[in-house]
Amino acid sequence: MKRRHFLAGVSIFAVAGICPLPLFAQPTQQQLLAPGPLPEKSFGDADSPVTVIEYASLTCGHCRNFHITVWPDFKAKYVDTGKVRFIIREFPFDPRASAGFMLARCAGEDKWYPTLDLLYRSQDRWARVSDATSALKSIMGMTGMEGEQVEACLQDQDLLDKITAIADTGKSYGVDSTPTFFVNGEMYKGVLSLERFSEIIDPLLVAE
Template sequence: MTRIGTAICAVLALGAGGLWLSQAQNVPAVSLIGAAEAQEGQVDTSSVVEMVQGAEDAPVEVIEYASFTCPHCANFHEGPYKQLKKDFIDTGKVRFVYREVYFDRYGLWASMIARCGGAERFFGITDLIYEGQPEWARAGGPPEIVAELRKIGRLAGLEKDQIEACLKDADKAQTLVTWYQENAEEHGIDSTPSFVINGQKVLNQPYEDLKALIEDELGS
């Protein structure tokens, strides 16, 4: 089985009995029935909102594939991403698309929190999740981790009921996992962060090298 397939099974096969909050542990749990449906391609992913920054007509499109539990992704967002935003996204040269990767269940839960405030708040909440990654990702077991993610949601200005509704949204969780699988298979994503620059897959690398690739696309 590929890493993608293994990750999908690991994320989805978290317990029988359905989604979302477990009565015993008060943590998200995806059903095995949902896993079967996702792998058979029966989930419609057209409702998933792409998280985008920059001009829609920018000459270069950069897609980042990242996991909220990936330390290298956190490092990228702490430094290179901010430089990328300043140099290319904010100047209208790059259309930046952020796509979540779910190599583990905690990354899925973090994604549910990040998307809870809609596209307008997504990148701000993403910043908080990456900044707090050393704390929440190592908080302990599933109950402690999801409790820390709830705290991040409240820090971002989300209401308690809103957070719980997002974490209990079984259909959305299932759709996101299937969407991730489709994207990962399309672009051959098996590590994070990975990038697709105008259709060409690029692995993680120093910002200066990434910048040079973008400038080549721009003809600079």
């Protein structure tokens, strides 16, 4: 996506949807963990026995629901105890989601997830308004980012291209909706409850 089209897309309402994609063979764990064009964003120890990868879109209501209602308890039960490494990867379905992910990256390492959390919690204030650019400037002001910095970030074509490449790799793995999770290489689509995650993860921990 070129910059001029991307910025135009931020200023109008774009509806996230599911793109029809051909079927793909499920990737191996080694393929899933191959380095991408941007530093991996993860929680937990790299040597945890279970690795969960989430492909998410910031304009996705189901992703918002997961991060607000499931993630805190999941993190406490599995990530903080050293059982799971959790990786979040960008899979924007529309220009606004791309913009949000770019701003989170531009916010800096220590503000990356707090920015994602802020954007999820304020989703209705920027993802579904007529002037998303102004809304994002206002919201990012809460992180200390000035309006000029927001504009500079959104004009970073290289960053946009790398985020798009992460999503394209996800598509090659068969990701076609969000959230999509890979648990030690096995794909699961849609929001998973903590109970459902436990059904999937606990047997893997016993096997260790």
